[in-house]
Amino acid sequence: MxxxxxxxxxxxxxxxxxxxxxxxxxxxxxxxxxxxxxxxxxxxxxxxxxxxxxxxxxxxxxxxxxxxxxxxxxxxxxxxxxxxxxxxxxxxxxxxxxxxxxxxxxxxVKTNPPSDVNIISKNNFSRTLLVSWKHPIHVTYVMLKYNIRFCTVGSGDWTEVPPNDTESYKESFRLQYLKPDTEYVVQVRCIHYRGYGYWSDWSANSTARTPEDKPTSKPDLWRVVIPSQVKSERRVQVMCKDPVESNGRIRGYSIKIQDGNWMTVAVNDSDLDSRSQERKIIPLYQIPWSDKRRGLIELKAWNSVGESPQASLGIPKLTQEPASVESLSWFTQQGRLWVKWQPRNVTATGEPYRSEVTEYILEWVSVSDGAMDWQRERRHTRTAAIKGNLQKFNRYNISVYPMYSGWTGKPLTIAAFLEQGAPLEGPSVKVRRTGKNEAELEWMEIPQDKQRGFITNYTIFFITGGKEHSIVVSTDTYSYTVKRMASNSKYVVRVMASTVQGSTNSSDLSFNTLMYAPGQIEAIVVSVCISFLFFIVLTMLCCIYKMDSIKKKIWPPVPDPSNSTIAKWSPDFTSKADTPKESALGDVSIVEVDVFDRKSLCEEDKAGLPLKKDKYLSEEHSSGIGGSSCLSSPHQSVSDSDEGGDEGQTTASTVQYSSVVASCGYKGQTPCPLPLSGSSQTPSFARSESTQPLLDSEEHPEVPESHQRYLRNPYFGRLPGGNDGDSGDLEDLNQMEMKKQGLALRRFCPLEEDFQQTTPTEEGQSPDGQPGPDPSYMPQLSGYRPQC
Missing domain, CATH: 2.60.40.10 (Immunoglobulins)
Structure with a gap:
């Protein structure tokens, strides 16, 4: 500047x-x-x-x-x-x-501090120390007065002796009201006796320990109840802390349970441990205790000088424990954990453990290592700070016990943290079950020593196709079924655990959903099998119910000529005598019918098939009139020889039969009446044979031998015993048979012209209305099924 x-x-x-x-x-x-x-x-x-x-x-x-x-x-x-x-x-x-x-x-004037400060401890004076020093300067120069201060080792909280006690010019002073077996530090300074000038500096530290004395306070007695494997029994672990005023090293404890004898428990603590400011917890006895037992535990501590006052702790019956506090909460303030409770209103009853609350005991247990401690609070206290050495991020279970004149009440417990943080690790996740559209996830609770706080919720993240979804669940949920998932898809899941101070994720877990739901394939297979079984059963029932129709469709009934009613007719003349002249059959044709030519033959029948081959068929060469000409297999034509005809019908593997097709246009099994001699109409004769076996009902092995000759060719014949005089009866019989056969043919496939030509007015009459001659064959009863 x-x-x-x-x-x-x-x-x-x-x-x-x-x-x-x-x-x-x-x-x-x-x-x-x-x-x-x-x-x-x-x-x-x-x-x-x-x-x-x-x-x-x-x-x-x-x-x-x-x-x-x-x-x-x-x-x-x-x-x-x-x-x-x-x-x-x-x-x-x-x-x-x-x-x-x-x-x-x-x-x-400012003198030097007093020199040669010394402290003397005497055994008989456990609460006093004698302090001595020397004057720093001769009295001829300055007359001085002194000031003394002291404190326990390591405390730094000094206590000064009142100035009036050290005003005189002296070189010693006795400190009083000290604690026994306690090490003290003493300092001395001086000034002009009238207060002129300046105080000297404090002298160097001088240290001494007071002698031991018998304990003047009770030991801090407590217990921990341990569940027992024996029914209706508990185990009580008795423990204690040294008396606050132990006045020396505690050498042991004397304990008595109810009316038992005093038992001694020695303590092997070193001098260093006994002089430590921290009060150690000393386990004494573990006693089996019945739930119905009520008793009092008494304890005394002793040192080299004497015994302490007696401490007692009452343990009531399990069913008679006094009430607990009404509510309990906690909070943190200025780096300390505070506990707040509300007592319950309990009326005194005169019983020792039913009187008013005399004090409270706060107990805290570390969840991580199980270390526990306790402290006592006065009866009117409602809020207290825990005095123990609590660790951050460590969970503690805090319990408050009301004490009723030494008898313990029921505890109320709450979990607390001095300070919370994010969990050290996330939950361990696994897939318990996967389905088509869902998956059940399960995770284990994080160990409490790694939670570092209260878990507020769990968040489930699942990723598929680049999209992330999340679900928040409560803290007491350890499994969850994620629904509405895509089938046959890959998912990546993780679970996040959260506290008020942060969150930690688990490791990622991958899995695939199923293409089909569990049991879906089995359901499909079972459904198909049941449907197939139902179809089989239904088909079988239909087959049983429609057996006759199905049998006729697969194996059509083949007429058996041997079972025809014509076979029962007994001719009254020999075959050769009735054989017509060959000129009379000049227009008769022999037709070989193939079973595969059904359509063509039927169409030819409708157009009036002309007869190709003229031949007269004798009675022995005639086959029965059948309706299967369209289905017959081809074969050789019938021989003119009687003997050959018999042989062929007896030894051949096929049944030969033929049908007479009337020139009047009839179709089916009903033949037209033979025309009169000289008439221009000549019947056509169609021949066929079938390879199908005869029906069982058409076989008659019991036919008499007298009819063998007529059974071989039963289609054409006359009634037995017939003659010229019986022509009227025979004509009536033919009329009746033809009526029956006409009715039967209507049930099959008669053409329209057949129905018109078989009316009763036309039967047995010639075109001019006159009765015609006797037919040369008998009409069939219950005619055969047509083959077209």
Whole structure:
């Protein structure tokens, strides 16, 4: 800073706060008096000098000084004298002087601290220590008074002895009301006995331990109830802490349960452990305790001097435990864990464990390692800070026990954290079951020592096709079924656990959904099998119900000529006598019919098939009139020989039969009446044979031998015993047979012209209305089924 013109015109600033001091040198006071002051704040650009002045009655002295301090050597300390002290400041612009300090020489004195401070401990005085020291300077120079302070080792909380107790000029003092078996640190200082001058510095630390005394407080007795494998029984672990005022090293404990004898439990703690500020938990006994048992546990601690007062703890019956507190909560404040509870209103009943609450016990257990501790609180306390050494991110189970004159009540427990954080690891996830459109996920709870806080929720993430979906579930859910998933698709899932301070994900897990739902394939197979079985059963029932129709469709009935009613006719003349002349059959044709030519033959029948071959068929060469000409297989034509005809019908593997087709246009099995001689109409004779076997009902092995000759060719014949005189009866019989055969043919496939030509008015009549001659063959009864 460059001085201004105004600064250049001003004189130096006046020094203030002048003070002086004389210190001890050796066994006497130093001859030099040192003074200090506070110079001005103005920046000194000009050369400035400082001079310290003193004035005594006999002489004046001065000496050059620094800007803020200086000293004057008197040669000999001016004891019991009054002097004046001041400072002068001078530069080119002027000179200024401080205020004058008028002071006695005793007010300048500061001696050394007392020397050789010593502490003496006596066995009979367990609460006192004797402190001794030596004067730092001879009394001829300065008469002193002393000040003593002390504290326990490591505390730093000093306690000063009242000044009035040490005003006299002495070299020892006894400290009282100390704690037995406690190590103390003592310091001493001194000053002019009238308070003049300055206090000396504190002396060096001096340490000593008070002697032991018998314990003056009760041991801190507590118990932990352990569930037992034996029914209706508990196990009680008795434990304790040393008395707060143990007054020495506790050597052991004496314990008594109810009315039993006193038992001694020795404690092997070292001196270092016993002098530690931390009170250790000492397990004593583990006792089996019935649920119906009520008892009192008593405990005393003892050391080398004596025993402590007796502590007691009552354990009621399990069914008679007093009530717990009504509510319990916790919170953290300023790095400490606080517990708050609300007591329950309990009316005193006169019983020792039913009276009012006398105190509360706060118990906390570390979930990670099981370490536990407790503390006691007064009866009117509702909120308390836990005094133990709690760890961050560690879960503790805190319980509050109301105590009723030494009897324990029911506890109320709550979990708490001093400080919470994100979990150390995520849940362990696995797929329990997969389906077509769903998957069941299951995960294990994170170990409590790794949760580092209360889990608020779980979040399930599942990814497929580049899209991520999430589902939030509660903290008590450890399995979840994810639905509405795509079938036969790949999914990646993970589960995130969250606390109030953060979240941690599990590792990713991949799986595929199924193409078909479980049991779907089995259901399809079972359904198909049941349907097929139902179809088979239904088909079988239909076959059984329609057996006759199906049998006729597969194996059509083949007429058996041997079973025809014509076979029962007995001719009254020989075959050869009835054989017509060959000229009468000039227009008869023999037709070979193929079973595969059914359509063509039927169409030819409708057009009136002309007869190709003229031949007269005798009775032995005639086959029965059948309706199967369209279905007959081809074969050789019938021989003219009687013998050949018989042989062929007896030994051949096929049944030969033929049908007479009337020229009048009849179709089917009903033949037209033979025309009169000389008529222009000539019947056509169609011949066929079938390869199908005869029906069982058409076989008659019991036919008499007298009819063998007629059974071979039963289609044409006359009634037995017939003659010319019986022509009327025979004509009536033919009319009746033809009526029956006409009715039967209507049930098959008669053409329209057949129905018109077989009316009763036309039967047995010639075209001119006159009765025709007797037919040369008998009409068939119950005619055969037509083959077309």
């Amino acid at each position: 460059i001085p201004t013109s105004k600064d250049m015109k001003d004189p130096p600033e006046k020094p203030v706060n002048l003070s002086c001091m004389a210190v001890q040198s050796g066994r006497k006071m130093s001859s030099c008096v040192t003074c200090t002051w506070q110079p001005g704040t103005r920046d000194e650009r000009l050369k400035t000098t400082y001079t310290l002045f003193s004035s005594l009655i006999v002489s004046n002295k001065s000496s050059k000084a620094n800007r803020s301090s200086g000293y004057i050597d008197f040669g000999t300390f001016p004891s019991f004298m009054e002097l004046a002290m001041w400072v002068e400041v001078e530069n080119k612009l002027g000179k200024v002087r401080s205020d004058i300090l008028d002071i006695y020489a005793a007010d300048l």
